[in-house]
Amino acid sequence: MDSFTELRRRHVEDVRRFTPEAVARLDWTREQVRAHQTKRLREVVSHAVQHSPYYAERLGHLDARALELDDLPSIPPMTKADVMTHWDQIVTDPELHLDDVVEHLEALHAGKHQNYYYLGKYYAAATGGTSGQRGVFLWDWETFIATANATYRMEVRDDQLHPPDGPRRTAVICAGSFVHASRLLFPTMLDPQRDTLVLSAGTPIGQMVEQLNDYQPDRLVGYASIVEELCAEALDGRLAIQPQRILTNSEPLLPEARNMALEAWGINIHNSWGSVEIGLVATEGDSFAGSTLAEDMVIVEPVDVEHRVVADPAQADHVLVTKLCGTVMPLVRYVMTDTLVLDNGPNPDAPGYRRIVDIKGRSDAWFVYAGDIKIHPMVFRSVLGQDRHISEYQVQQTERGAKVLAITHGDFEPSRPTAALQQALADAGLGNAQVSIESVAELPRHPQTNKLKRFVPLAK
Template identity: 85%
Template sequence: MDSFAELRRRHIADVQRFTPTAVAQLDWTRDQVRAHQTQRLRQVVAHAQQHSPFHAERLAHLEATGLELDDLPTIPPMTKADVMTHWDQIVTDPQLHLEGVIDHLDGLHAGEHQDYYYLDKYYAAATGGTSGQRGVFLWDWETFVATANVTYRMEVRDDQLRPPTGPRRTAVICAGSFVHASRLLFPTMLDPQRDVMVLSAGTPIRDMVQQLNDYQPDRLVGYASIVEELCAEALDGRLKISPQRILTNSEPLLPEARQMALEAWGINIHNSWGSVEIGLAAAEGESFSGSTLAEDFLIVEPVDADHRPVADNTQADHVLVTKLVGTVMPLVRYVMTDTLILDDGPNPDAPGYRRIVDIQGRSDAWFKYAGAVKIHPMVFRSVLGQDRHISEYQVQQTERGARVLAITHGEFDPAAPVAALQQALAEAGLQGAEISIECVTQLPRHPETNKLKCFVPLPG
């Protein structure tokens, strides 16, 4: 068995070898994109029919060799609940079983081992996301290679036109553990000459500012809410860096953050969109006219509440995503609850690709406590999202901590996650946090939309 370091080195080398192809594909026409999607869709469906019992039944009505993009609406959507219920029947490698992968993740989370690759070729991640429903997903080798290139290929293309000068240092703010996909993905640079410093999203802002001041990065990558905080620190004179490029991810980017970056450093922010399930799926180019969808690696269908297509420049209730790379966990018309607006008009960053011009979903909120203590939702997600006995949760802020409502299964003991949350919160700056976890059978949802807000801050 190869070490994690050796597998990681080989994986990054494959990522960088694929970069010229990934960048060149940005110049495809719309016809080229759709032809490629059609070819890949046929391959994905054929493989799923042959190797996934779940998809063999679900896709039995399709003839893969003659499949067209217009045939997609004949396929019923699949949800995170479907994945978790039928996990062993969805994956295409008979060596894989959900319980084994969960044991692997539990060992990582507890620090019992450091083997971040599963069976030397898969990356596993558990996520509760903003929905609060736990999911366990796998990326195979190809998925990571494609996703890393989607993340940074716009940056690489711009560097080819305007080569960077001075030290090449990127500061990445993400999850503190490889158990979460952001830790594996965002520190992966396509430029082999670029140095990387990784900061946990749970780091107190004061400490983060000091480390960034010492490192002096020319590029900054991080959760949108944290980047906004750092912009405020720069405007207040405490953060003294001069980034030439900023990439945000994982959360909606507010217009105020863009304005603050322009005021602080004279640059706009490159936003992106994605998830653990599908990887990073869209990235913003130099026109700042929206995030270009990686339609060479994904098919994205914006739909209404009844899964019917919505017109361009219309708010979608959610999107259905089909992965065109990776074979281990086929996701065909997978439901993502992000509410997007897509535009297929002229795209100056990539002529054959549609853009996301507005993202309304997945909006997490900071918890703010007395003494100017701010806690990012990742501090809670890193504990609750990894507990195998918690399937869904809602975190409600209290004056001195949080009340967690959790739908659990099996023999759940709240003592361990309570202690883990108290420790994580103390490390993030909230000492002596009062935490309670209550087991419930149903979580409160919005009375009109029926959506769950996973993190509920105190009013005001």
């Protein structure tokens, strides 16, 4: 057994060992959640100040042992640029150096070795290939344990209440290599009796359909865009499976995909939210009343464009996130450009936790045209999502409008949605827009992660 396989086996065992506690935490009250957050915030900041030169200078003036959650706004935010500029000073293990970690990742990409654990205990991943700003982040042993449980603990609790009948088979569609976090995370089942089939998101859709038909999974986990394509395949009669549960990740889930899953299989989709920086930290329960935020593992602050906390979460521009699990790469008030709408009201899936009731996408995904005309992605979604002949699309901004690549079905006629988009853009302030829609067999995906970036702004 090679070193990676053995480390992976031990890691999954530790993940499952923590599962009973992770599931029990779903019953915490709001007071219990906040008490845990306060305790972990003090521990994380104390460790960071003691072991990270960056945080010693930045937060050394604070009494970490007396920190309260209400003190967070006094701490300056940190960005991905901060992380990359001060990487060696941020990490708390003096053995770690950015150049060495990058060399490790490059060797993995080149196939020079296959041990994805760096120094036998850390998982390294790069992110930002689709946004243009690269970042390199580390998960320590604890971060992965917490993240894997946050991903599937809702499912485990539901299985305890309603044990599944028949074979337990989950098909996981993710990146093809462990270099991307999705390959490490999503095939990690908390139920040791559950079998998994792992498919690369870069697999041609016809081949993917064939393998799924052979495997007959009762559960489906995958990128939101891939699941949407599979829904279309099922509605067209080519995909003949009967999943009982679907979990989407890594990309915005559109309402059209939920409707297609309901039409194809009679079930709704459980959505999730997270990132390479912090792991997956929100999943949707069976109430479908929003994704429960794993606030035992992160603190999330909705803020405006100036990073000021907003009273009304619906008015937030983006969020600041503080990691409460793992200590090797502390992230305290880290800027994430995702635009989340949080609900502080009663959560039917976990009483002590807030919910994400809407993910509007990234605040940097708006299309900005000459004259500071700003177009939200919803302008395109409202048209393209209503055309029954379009199952998937990518919108590429052009100087005077947009080029749309679309996977189409049946007798598709582009003139109607083209005219509708031109009118919608005019209504949003962009008159005389130039719009084209091209039918394609597949959409361009990131070469390493296989993710689809649905809205592609012009390079700044």
